[in-house]
Amino acid sequence: MVVAKRGAARVGDDPLNGVDMAEAGSITVDTHEAPHHEQSFWGKWVFPTDHKMIAMQYMFTGIAMALIGGYMSYAFRMQLAFPGQSVPGYGIVSQGEYNALVTNHGTIMIFWVAMPMLIAAFGNFLIPLMIGADDMVFPRINRLSYQIFLISAIVLVASFFVPGGGFGGAWTAYPPLSANSAYNLTPLGASFWIVAVALEFVAFLLGGINFITTLMNSRAPGMKMYDIPMVLWMIVIASILFMASVGPLIAGAVMLFMDQVVGTAFFDPTRGGDPILWQHLFWFFGHPEVYVVLLPAMGMVADVMCTFARKKLFNYKLILFTVFATGIISFFVWAHHQFIAGIDPRMANVFTVTTLIISVPVGEMLFLYIATLYGGSIQLTTPMLWALSFIAEFLIGGVTGIFLGASGADIYFHDTYFVLAHFHYTFFPIAIIGFYTGITFWFPKMFGKMMNETLGKIHFWGTIIAFNCIFIPLFILGAAGQHRRIYNFQNFPDLAGMQDLRVFATAALLVMLAFQLVFLFNFVMSLLKGKPAGKNPWKANTLEWTAASPPPHGNWPEGLPNCYRGPYEYSVPGREDDYWPQNVPPDTAPAE
Amino acid sequence: MAEHEEHTGHGQAHYVRIWGILLVLLLISVLGPVLAPHIEDAAAGAGAHFLKGWMIVILTAFGIAVYKAYLVAANFMHLNIEKRYITLLLTTMLTLMLLFFAGVSPDVMKHKGQNWENVAAEAEIDRALKAQESNAHSGEHHDGAEH
Amino acid sequence: MTTRPIATTRSATGIPTGKLAVWWVIVSEIVIFGGLLASYIMHRLGHPEWAGYASHTNAWFGGINTFVLLTSSLSAVLAHHAAEQGDGKKAAKWLVGTCFGGLTFIGIKAVEWTIEIQHGYTITANGFWQFYYTAAGLHALHVIAGCVIMLIIANDARKQLELQRVELIGIYWHFVDIVWIFLFPLLYIAK
Numbered sequence: 001m002v003v004a005k006r007g008a009a010r011v012g013d014d015p016l017n018g019v020d021m022a023e024a025g026s027i028t029v030d031t032h033e034a035p036h037h038e039q040s041f042w043g044k045w046v047f048p049t050d051h052k053m054i055a056m057q058y059m060f061t062g063i064a065m066a067l068i069g070g071y072m073s074y075a076f077r078m079q080l081a082f083p084g085q086s087v088p089g090y091g092i093v094s095q096g097e098y099n100a101l102v103t104n105h106g107t108i109m110i111f112w113v114a115m116p117m118l119i120a121a122f123g124n125f126l127i128p129l130m131i132g133a134d135d136m137v138f139p140r141i142n143r144l145s146y147q148i149f150l151i152s153a154i155v156l157v158a159s160f161f162v163p164g165g166g167f168g169g170a171w172t173a174y175p176p177l178s179a180n181s182a183y184n185l186t187p188l189g190a191s192f193w194i195v196a197v198a199l200e201f202v203a204f205l206l207g208g209i210n211f212i213t214t215l216m217n218s219r220a221p222g223m224k225m226y227d228i229p230m231v232l233w234m235i236v237i238a239s240i241l242f243m244a245s246v247g248p249l250i251a252g253a254v255m256l257f258m259d260q261v262v263g264t265a266f267f268d269p270t271r272g273g274d275p276i277l278w279q280h281l282f283w284f285f286g287h288p289e290v291y292v293v294l295l296p297a298m299g300m301v302a303d304v305m306c307t308f309a310r311k312k313l314f315n316y317k318l319i320l321f322t323v324f325a326t327g328i329i330s331f332f333v334w335a336h337h338q339f340i341a342g343i344d345p346r347m348a349n350v351f352t353v354t355t356l357i358i359s360v361p362v363g364e365m366l367f368l369y370i371a372t373l374y375g376g377s378i379q380l381t382t383p384m385l386w387a388l389s390f391i392a393e394f395l396i397g398g399v400t401g402i403f404l405g406a407s408g409a410d411i412y413f414h415d416t417y418f419v420l421a422h423f424h425y426t427f428f429p430i431a432i433i434g435f436y437t438g439i440t441f442w443f444p445k446m447f448g449k450m451m452n453e454t455l456g457k458i459h460f461w462g463t464i465i466a467f468n469c470i471f472i473p474l475f476i477l478g479a480a481g482q483h484r485r486i487y488n489f490q491n492f493p494d495l496a497g498m499q500d501l502r503v504f505a506t507a508a509l510l511v512m513l514a515f516q517l518v519f520l521f522n523f524v525m526s527l528l529k530g531k532p533a534g535k536n537p538w539k540a541n542t543l544e545w546t547a548a549s550p551p552p553h554g555n556w557p558e559g560l561p562n563c564y565r566g567p568y569e570y571s572v573p574g575r576e577d578d579y580w581p582q583n584v585p586p587d588t589a590p591a592e
Numbered sequence: 593m594a595e596h597e598e599h600t601g602h603g604q605a606h607y608v609r610i611w612g613i614l615l616v617l618l619l620i621s622v623l624g625p626v627l628a629p630h631i632e633d634a635a636a637g638a639g640a641h642f643l644k645g646w647m648i649v650i651l652t653a654f655g656i657a658v659y660k661a662y663l664v665a666a667n668f669m670h671l672n673i674e675k676r677y678i679t680l681l682l683t684t685m686l687t688l689m690l691l692f693f694a695g696v697s698p699d700v701m702k703h704k705g706q707n708w709e710n711v712a713a714e715a716e717i718d719r720a721l722k723a724q725e726s727n728a729h730s731g732e733h734h735d736g737a738e739h
Numbered sequence: 740m741t742t743r744p745i746a747t748t749r750s751a752t753g754i755p756t757g758k759l760a761v762w763w764v765i766v767s768e769i770v771i772f773g774g775l776l777a778s779y780i781m782h783r784l785g786h787p788e789w790a791g792y793a794s795h796t797n798a799w800f801g802g803i804n805t806f807v808l809l810t811s812s813l814s815a816v817l818a819h820h821a822a823e824q825g826d827g828k829k830a831a832k833w834l835v836g837t838c839f840g841g842l843t844f845i846g847i848k849a850v851e852w853t854i855e856i857q858h859g860y861t862i863t864a865n866g867f868w869q870f871y872y873t874a875a876g877l878h879a880l881h882v883i884a885g886c887v888i889m890l891i892i893a894n895d896a897r898k899q900l901e902l903q904r905v906e907l908i909g910i911y912w913h914f915v916d917i918v919w920i921f922l923f924p925l926l927y928i929a930k
Contacts, residue, residue: 243763277696345705614809622928661917668812668815688770701781
């Protein structure tokens with residue numbers, strides 16, 4: 001393709017001008033010195049453009065929001081276990097507050113914990129480092145995306161303190177409940193909520209553009225498409241899925257906001273609107289969204305598994321194409337969330353078929369991961385334990401999804417705790433296990449210190465065992481017919497007798513929350529007094545392990561690396577070391 | 593020079609030509625609804641009874657819109673010389689919107705289906721159509737502030 | 740001006756990073772407007788009484804605005820042509836002209852909406868009008884945002900800086916024009 005010549009700018013302004021682009025990305029050694037400039041306090045810590053700093057901002061904001069979301073789950077589970085009693089550290093949970101707690105717990109965990117930690121924090125930190133670049137392609141847009149994200153978080157937290165309190169219409173915000181303040185009793189909270197969500201979408205659209213463009217364009221010389229670490233593929237494909245699916249919901253959010261504030265009737269059936277439209281707009285995004293958060297977690301698990309099994313990823317290309325297929329199919333399944341909403345049964349047939357189909361590629365990926373482990377020299381470090389538990393727990397989540405994907409069974413299961421347990425068995429591995437997999441693995445690179453392995457393992461076992469103790473009872477309760485979003489099950493004679501299970505689940509939640517203190521302690525202690533990590537404590541292949549720990553501004557001041565091979569060349573026969581970093585030039589003599 | 597510019601799809605004269613075509617198309621699309629009844633009558637007179645007024649409007653208004661969009665995209669946005677996969681990416685997004693329409697319209701556009709009926713919407717349509725009829729009969733043309 | 744990371748200058752795909760990014764912006768905007776317009780079309784096709792409501796839009800206002808945007812698209816691409824040839828000052832002039840076209844569009848819309856609101860066709864009047872104002876309003880916001888960014892880029896171009904951005908804002912502007920090319924028949928012609 002002939003690229004039209006661009007106008008010539010001043011010398012040194014933009015090297016793109018007038019240069020044939022095909023040559024710019026060819027294999028030349030990039031010893032161009034990274035731009036140096038003194039960073040002021042404000043420029044480094046408060047308004048950074050450095051991708052690593054922005055990653056930290058996203059991560060710590062995400063951790064703060066996770067504490068808030070976890071606190072909320074504590075409050076409403078205490079209410080469920082001990083109805084009507086004052087919750088220590090909260091007070092009495094009123095009916096309206098209960099609604100607000102479950103609504104905001106869900107909203108926060110998905111939009112302000114899972115997405116920022118998995119995509120924004122790890123994406124920002126890893127993408128430039130793993131492709132051998134000195135930063136993202138648009139550092140200032142990167143900064144802007146975090147600022148918009150922070151504002152969205154502040155708007156959401158502010159919603160708890162406005163008259164009427166936080167929005168109580170469930171994270172799915174179905175109208176007319178969400179559109180009409182006469183129904184939801186939280187008019188200000190509802191509007192703050194929708195504005196916060198819309199801002200968060202804008203922040204992630206901006207961030208996504210950075211991630212996609214950087215991965216497509218700024219790879220190290222020699223890094224071809226199939227040399228890219230799987231975690232980066234996953235983060236970028238997730239960004240693309242997000243970008244392609246969120247549009248209708250942004251349109252819907254505008255419509256909902258107008259209904260709330262201006263008095264339009266987009267979703268008001270008494271005035272010619274259609275509430276089902278909102279459901280479709282929401283779930284057309286909502287289903288791809290779960291893959292948006294799933295893929296980065298699976299990517300991190302892949303990288304960790306290969307490093308600690310000392311084995312290459314089993315059929316990298318097949319996994320990649322399976323991910324493409326999953327992403328595409330994910331656009332065809334959304335109405336399985338609406339089976340009993342009154343959609344046409346003929347459409348329900350279609351969506352049942354597509355939903356069952358999508359379980360195939362996802363299951364296939366899990367099998368490929370297990371195949372990666374087979375025959376490897378497995379080291380059960382803390383990150384590896386998390387990665388393995390992801391596979392086990394997500395398997396349960398995925399299998400229980402099949403019950404729900406069959407519309408006939410879903411008629412019974414919809415809106416029960418069975419659904420809730422299903423999506424916690426998927427979301428918890430994604431958001432929480434995925435985060436811990438990534439943080440325990442990349443902590444040495446991020447902070448230059450090693451985390452304590454013993455504390456890490458204690459934290460792991462406590463969390464995993466407690467997690468299962470919370471949600472297995474909820475499967476049982478759901479199968480018995482226990483509905484979601486109910487304030488007090490003592491009001492239901494058929495379900496009141498199962499209170500022991502509810503108390504048990506709540507007790508397990510308290511245990512799980514307590515074990516997170518172990519992680520926080522480990523985190524802070526390792527930051528202050530951990531063993532120095534060195535560049536490559538795990539003996540991994542990917543490019544980030546060739547930078548200093550932590551990498552300085554510009555990542556490789558001595559010159560950006562080149563890439564000579566794929567990311568998973570572990571235990572290559574005939575080589576002395578069981579790993580072969582991507583940036584090491586090929587041996588002059590053949591390996592075999 | 594003009595030929596060279598036309599050949600490469602670049603150059604001032606080429607852009608102005610495209611603009612001219614766009615304006616002509618705009619004129620046709622505005623005149624479409626005005627001329628449609630006359631064309632329909634003429635076609636009926638010539639024996640082509642299938643050609644209805646609304647078909648002409650759709651063709652002129654939307655067909656032309658599609659073609660105008662194509663002209664702007666290909667010539668002004670230079671998709672005609674851009675890498676092919678960019679066009680593929682953009683058309684994929686359009687296809688997603690078709691998918692959205694296909695999946696949602698059975699519930700939102702139609703008000704009746706297998707074992708269900710959107711009573712509220714049908715009542716609203718009935719009410720509004722009756723009100724419009726009575727307005728037309730009474731000679732007033734003021735149905736702006738209705739629900 | 741600012742120190743730019745080496746990352747920005749690389750181009751493994753052959754497309755300059757700025758342009759690649761703008762294409763992705765267009766991708767996300769297609770689905771935003773697509774979702775809104777698809778919702779409108781569904782309602783419009785399902786509600787025959789909307790034809791009566793829609794008859795009160797003024798196709799001449801709409802047509803003139805279409806003419807204004809098409810002409811501003813022409814000036815945007817002429818700005819790109821000038822920038823390609825290295826003439827920053829000319830590019831800036833054409834961009835300012837484009838922005839003027841955008842502001843004219845907004846001005847005509849303001850007059851049009853004032854007239855319509857005075858006749859009682861407000862956003863809460865009925866389903867058609869709520870989509871009319873929401874869709875055209877969202878579009879107008881994009882026009883305004885485009886004008887602002889265009890002026891910033893024109894200012895740089897005037898000083899022979901960042902000329903490659905002239906094409907980029909042009910691509911955005913053409914997209915805004917294309918959205919209107921579809922809004923026009925949807926809101927004004929189909930009656």
